[in-house]
Amino acid sequence: MKTPTTIEPTGHITLVLRDAYRFAVDFGTPGAAALLTDVKPPLGTGANPDSEQLLVAAVANCLSSSLLFSLRKFRNEAVPMRTTADATLSRNAQGRLRVAGIEVAIRLGVAAATLRQLDRALAQFEDFCVVTQSVRAAIPVEVRVFDDSGALLTT
Template sequence: MMDEANNVTLVLREAYRFAVDFGQPGAAMLLTDVKPPLGTGAGPDSEQLLVAAVANCLSSSLLFSLRKFRNEAVPMRTTADAALSRNAQGRLRVAGIEVAIQLGVPASTLRQLDRALAQFEDFCVVTQSVRAAIPVAVRVLDDSGALLTA
């Protein structure tokens, strides 16, 4: 039984290109496409959307955790990569996702950073759901590139 619904509607435009409507007033529609040779790569593909969802959720969750401890203005930049591999049947699958979140400030300027880092991943609905099937590795770095988590 679902507690909350998150509806998305896809409409085929041409070839493998879909218009994605998130059903929210004012939200932009998204155009997806698969990479050549099937599609033209005119938009993100399913794998990229999955990786973006994980990276976005982790970034938002870290921001939420930092703000809980009165760290209001914390710029960040997140990069994420997916490793693809073939299963026993030769089908391509997402084998793992690596996410790196770089904060735009020195760690020493943040209040209760250890507490925020210890809990932010638990707030991330998408990552914790995906982790049931796909390993997700997360690193957080400060503005100098010093590793704060591993």
């Protein structure tokens, strides 16, 4: 098995405890506001996203960006999309909560018939998604893509 090679760093992230279980996350992006996180009650207030939600958001964002990239490769420039994602939690043998699966649904804002090379874009976009392919090593990720009529484009 080939050893992975580090190509570039992802960037430096800093977390600062604000109170209770709420952290300010600084992504090191000049001019960008810190993201506040929290945990669900009874430990935190649940007023901000928790770690599980950030993981699901990262997967959904990466898949959406990868699909957009793949569509644009085939000159599909103006393709609105809306992505929803859900995680399923379960307990492991020690009774600890774990993310057991992630489901992502991407709805394109146009009819499938209006898109160039859609089959090719759909066949390859998940391979471009760094986060999803990394997460899939430990967590099942199901991805479905729909057009504006609700027709399922992927299986």
